[in-house]
Amino acid sequence: xxxxxxxxxxxxxxxxxxxxxxxxxxxxxxxxxxxxxxxxxxxxxxxxxxxxxxxxxxxxxxxxxxxxxxxxxxxxxxxxxxxxxxxxxxxxxxxxxxxxxxxxxxxxxxxxxxxxxxxxxxxxxxxxxxxxxxxxxxxxxxxxxxxxxxxxxxxxxxxxxxxxxxxxxxxxxxxxxxxxxxxxxxxxxxxxxxxxxxxxxxxxxxxxxxxxxxxxxxxxxxxxxxxxxxxxxxxxxxxxxxxxxxxxxxxxxxxxxxxxxxxxxxxxxxxxxxxx
Amino acid sequence: xxxxxxxxxxxxxxxxxxxxxxxxxxxxxxxxxxxxxxxxxxxxxxxxxxxxxxxxxxxxxxxxxxxxxxxxxxxxxxxxxxxxxxxxxxxxxxxxxxxxxxxxxxxxxxxxxxxxxxxxxxxxxxxxxxxxxxxxxxxxxxxxxxxxxxxxxxxxxxxxxxxxxxxxxxxxxxxxxxxxxxxxxxxxxxxxxxxxxxxxxxxxxxxxxxxxxxxxxxxxxxxxxxxxxxxxxxxxxxxxxxxxxxxxxxxxxxxxxxxxxxxxxxxxxxxxxxxxxxxxxxxxxx
Amino acid sequence: xxxxxxxxxxxxxxxxxxxxxxxxxxxxxxxxxxxxxxxxxxxxxxxxxxxxxxxxxxxxxxxxxxxxxxxxxxxxxxxxxxxxxxxxxxxxxxxxxxxxxxxxxxxxxxxxxxxxxxxxxxxxxxxxxxxxxxxxxxxxxxxxxxxxxxxxxxxxxxxxxxxxxxxxxxxxxxxxxxxxxxxxxxxxxxxxxxxxxxxxxxxxxxxxxxxxxxxxxxxxxxxxxxxxxxxxxxxxxxxxxxxxxxxxxxxxxxxxxxxxxxxxxxxxxx
Numbered sequence: 001x002x003x004x005x006x007x008x009x010x011x012x013x014x015x016x017x018x019x020x021x022x023x024x025x026x027x028x029x030x031x032x033x034x035x036x037x038x039x040x041x042x043x044x045x046x047x048x049x050x051x052x053x054x055x056x057x058x059x060x061x062x063x064x065x066x067x068x069x070x071x072x073x074x075x076x077x078x079x080x081x082x083x084x085x086x087x088x089x090x091x092x093x094x095x096x097x098x099x100x101x102x103x104x105x106x107x108x109x110x111x112x113x114x115x116x117x118x119x120x121x122x123x124x125x126x127x128x129x130x131x132x133x134x135x136x137x138x139x140x141x142x143x144x145x146x147x148x149x150x151x152x153x154x155x156x157x158x159x160x161x162x163x164x165x166x167x168x169x170x171x172x173x174x175x176x177x178x179x180x181x182x183x184x185x186x187x188x189x190x191x192x193x194x195x196x197x198x199x200x201x202x203x204x205x206x207x208x209x210x211x212x213x214x215x216x217x218x219x220x221x222x223x224x225x226x227x228x229x230x231x232x233x234x235x236x237x238x239x240x241x242x243x244x245x246x247x248x249x250x251x252x253x254x255x256x257x258x259x260x261x262x263x264x265x266x267x268x269x270x271x272x273x274x275x276x
Numbered sequence: 277x278x279x280x281x282x283x284x285x286x287x288x289x290x291x292x293x294x295x296x297x298x299x300x301x302x303x304x305x306x307x308x309x310x311x312x313x314x315x316x317x318x319x320x321x322x323x324x325x326x327x328x329x330x331x332x333x334x335x336x337x338x339x340x341x342x343x344x345x346x347x348x349x350x351x352x353x354x355x356x357x358x359x360x361x362x363x364x365x366x367x368x369x370x371x372x373x374x375x376x377x378x379x380x381x382x383x384x385x386x387x388x389x390x391x392x393x394x395x396x397x398x399x400x401x402x403x404x405x406x407x408x409x410x411x412x413x414x415x416x417x418x419x420x421x422x423x424x425x426x427x428x429x430x431x432x433x434x435x436x437x438x439x440x441x442x443x444x445x446x447x448x449x450x451x452x453x454x455x456x457x458x459x460x461x462x463x464x465x466x467x468x469x470x471x472x473x474x475x476x477x478x479x480x481x482x483x484x485x486x487x488x489x490x491x492x493x494x495x496x497x498x499x500x501x502x503x504x505x506x507x508x509x510x511x512x513x514x515x516x517x518x519x520x521x522x523x524x525x526x527x528x529x530x531x532x533x534x535x536x537x538x539x540x541x542x543x544x545x546x547x548x549x550x551x552x553x554x555x556x557x558x559x560x561x562x
Numbered sequence: 563x564x565x566x567x568x569x570x571x572x573x574x575x576x577x578x579x580x581x582x583x584x585x586x587x588x589x590x591x592x593x594x595x596x597x598x599x600x601x602x603x604x605x606x607x608x609x610x611x612x613x614x615x616x617x618x619x620x621x622x623x624x625x626x627x628x629x630x631x632x633x634x635x636x637x638x639x640x641x642x643x644x645x646x647x648x649x650x651x652x653x654x655x656x657x658x659x660x661x662x663x664x665x666x667x668x669x670x671x672x673x674x675x676x677x678x679x680x681x682x683x684x685x686x687x688x689x690x691x692x693x694x695x696x697x698x699x700x701x702x703x704x705x706x707x708x709x710x711x712x713x714x715x716x717x718x719x720x721x722x723x724x725x726x727x728x729x730x731x732x733x734x735x736x737x738x739x740x741x742x743x744x745x746x747x748x749x750x751x752x753x754x755x756x757x758x759x760x761x762x763x764x765x766x767x768x769x770x771x772x773x774x775x776x777x778x779x780x781x782x783x784x785x786x787x788x789x790x791x792x793x794x795x796x797x798x799x800x801x802x803x804x805x806x807x808x809x810x811x812x813x814x815x816x817x818x819x820x821x822x823x824x825x826x827x828x829x830x831x832x
Contacts, residue, residue, distance in 0.1 A: 042424075042452045095727060107788055112796050173318050200452050241454065244482065248549055265530060272552060273531065330741075370771070
């Protein structure tokens, strides 16, 4: 079942009479439980698309539906936003409270969820991201990875059906990225959460069910990670960079060694071994 | 010797509940012409160390010497130090402030005592070095440039006063893959033409492996390793530091478990391809 | 990192820390009242005895509390100077040209010092023992009757809470930008007042740009988390007065009585 559908969606930013294209004619549908990675160079329209899916921006043209609810339905916009949980890039700019549990409670409080239920949700959400120890603490003292986990918990507390991470790992160090990714992957595997991960880190895309590539406001490719990363022409045209193992396989092929495309270092080693 | 650090320690918030040892007895030297990678997680003491290199924090224990400027002496010449050591902070585009690109790049040179025409000339030269088109950008507001261009302006703002050492704190953070590559190539070309001694902070081991000839690893305020990339990635266990060795090194190690031994100086994609070619075309084929 | 002197939350988990924020806000009013009601040295003695007692109960090191004086030191100094020179009463001790220092003036200045110090110390004790969230929650609750006058109590509380939440972030940012500009040779401590003010621009402009950028992102984040979704907003934490608060109230009442008793006028009545 489709949980998110965008149909011929266009949006442009208007400043001082000038228009810049955000996204152009984008049609994308996402299955329930899917792990989708969205790639593209800076300014390709990834973030715009993300903001369109939960009604933070309204399309100039086209329609977007979340679980059958069109984002244009003004009466149900908050329902849409609670279904599409969004985690942003800068962990510092999405926290409202000085105490972690208060920050997590903010969403459900806004939705008017009953008190006893909020308490339960906050506890559950913080446990899901492994941050329950810090519930009384202040976000200021946390590491980047911990802050982003709290931001995920804050979104989970609204009981969303889709989790969108808009470059949420970009400002983190490797340990932080690892923390956030493992939480997101677990939510996808164990809770069946639909995930849209927007990132510049190609190795984060290797595990995805599907990779969608955007360039200059348009979707230019969509497919399994292995198909996308073995398409050298696409990769360079869209200002991306394939993971090292893909590059190695490609270059070996060019040298006349018969190896198959791979996605991980382990698979690369297997392939090279077969050359013996 | 360009930089000489001996027994440097630094404690924050002494006698408060937030007391923290940011640096613990650090000693190392950096020679002219070296490209040093500095690795450490958030909170490892990296930022504090960098601040010492520019006299931005008061030296309390140990000594820091940059050329002939000794920070442990009374009243060291900080302006001279800062002119010697050009420091690019994280997300440097957020520090641009002037109305025009020209004024922003000229800020440093003027502060360090250049006259206006001289400073403008230096600014133009620095901008071109970073790949900006001077005539194109000089009168524009830095705020209306793209992210990658802003960062170039920030770098030009430092190159304009001709520092002898460049310290770069995560120069590729927040850029997209191609932007990262362009930035690293820019730094590599600057090393050949302009500033030969560079210290780069990075979390990306593939970048470190490709662009640095020496690595220093900080953890919990202590200097854990000071060695070559090959030694670090092949001989030390980096897992406790949450660091993954470069992909090429990982593949070499996986191959080793399967009985294919490649030389332990393979650090990058191209080196790996060459080593595999060598191995299978007779070289080390057992 | 910068020292945030004025009343940064200092967790010890003491009796005082666990009081309802409304009780502490009320205590703040009592402190201010006491500082103005007290007008004899005996009354001040009582004030300080009380203050020391509260500090001991709060388990915060006395030095930490005294640090908060630093931020208002100059205000205290200024008011003392003004009073020494311009409050004329009683025996003249020094008289030179137009300047006269009187015994009454000195005594009065002494009282001013004691009064201001008491004000600062006692009120910063509130911020030292309560988190910003507790204080905003308390204020929101205390102000809640204003809702019926169409005053946007909740929005004001959110704005305060966000402002408090961003103080450390912006302080850190200020430090970063200052360092970055210093690295480029900026000098902040030379020249006349005009030159110094101008030297601050390279810090202030990026700081403002960044604050706007943050505000922009934060607005999206607030919307994404359904801010303003419903009039019937709920709250996870409900403030409740407990026996601790009752004890505190009784204690405050006792304190006020003692101060009032020591008022010089009061003695006259006896």
